Amino acid sequence: MMYVKDIIEIFENKYPKSLAYNWDNIGLIIGDGMSKVEKVLVTLEATQAVVDEAVENKVDLIITHHPFIFKGIKKINKSTTKGNDIYKLIRNDISLYSSHTNFDIAFDGLNDEIVKRLSLKDVQVLDYTFEEKLYKISVYTPASHQDDMRKAMADVGCGNIGNYSDCSFTFNGVGRFKPLNDSNPYIGVKNEIEAVEEVKIESICGESNLSQAINKIIKVHPYEEVAYDVYELKNTGKKYGLGRIGKLQDTMKLKELSAALKELLNIESLKVTGNLEDDVKKIAVVTGSGVEFINKAHTMGADVLITGDVKYHDAQNALELGIKLIDAGHFGSENIFADIVLQYLQKEFKNIEILKSKSNIDPFVII
Ligand SMILES: [Zn+2]
Structure with a gap:
């Protein structure tokens, strides 16, 4: 049986909450981590229609990109649409989880998906926002349990270094301890010093996985008291940020890129500034409302910025700058x-x- 917390744990392995901007409102917005889940509904946002769809389909968990609640609310009752939606979700035991700017920033999130669909190469982050802290975890475990422990640590993302996973170092040694009166030792006898052939396993771990890694180590370890150490490192962790910039495999005309994008995103229309016959090669992408990154994209040499929610003056500004x-x-x-x-x-x-x-659905209709 799966619970809401299990889905969130796996989801956050890939899209950690720590990547979100601090003004954002993400995570489990409605519901209970201990609720059972058989059916999940995924959607860009949970409108009234989506809430009804979830109720009709007996969904247990909705996952949205746009935060379901963003600003503070003072009343939850049926006289407002939001109040009515919240009321309905809770009465039907439907949990709701939102992953917003962390999903934009994370690798394999929204921006990377567009990069992938356009097959861009030499891809870089457009605007860095976060550098992950790294930790070293050392755990002492009986030699007989070392394989299980190494696997458990790797499963929660310890030991990822560049293009390598499962990195660890193991020392052999002897662990000594005396179980006291209130103990219930896995090995040894109360009030006698025990010596056990143990190993010390060391592995590296990012901040976003640290608490998960410690929980897993304690769960897998056979002893009732687990000896482990966590050190903060000075090594530089993964750098994350919003937007991407990369090059097309081959130069295209702006009108060709626009047509390809319509197809790749399965959309009916888009708006373009600049000469449609011009060649473009270097492409910046910021999904949602990303026009504020126009100067950054321009400085980094982008020919085009792909985004949404562009206003008239932004379009004029783009023409002046010479970026499409x-x-x-x-x-x-x-x-x-x-x-x-x-x-x-x-x-x-x-x-x-x-x-x-x-x-x-898109609230706008093109006529
Ligand atoms: Zn958005």
């Missing part, structure tokens, strides 16, 4: 959220049903 803009719409550039999450959860959880919302 493709406005794929806020919905258009981010609706792929549901596809990414659906694919990831299907791979990780074989026994739960994952649905993509049918009622979450």
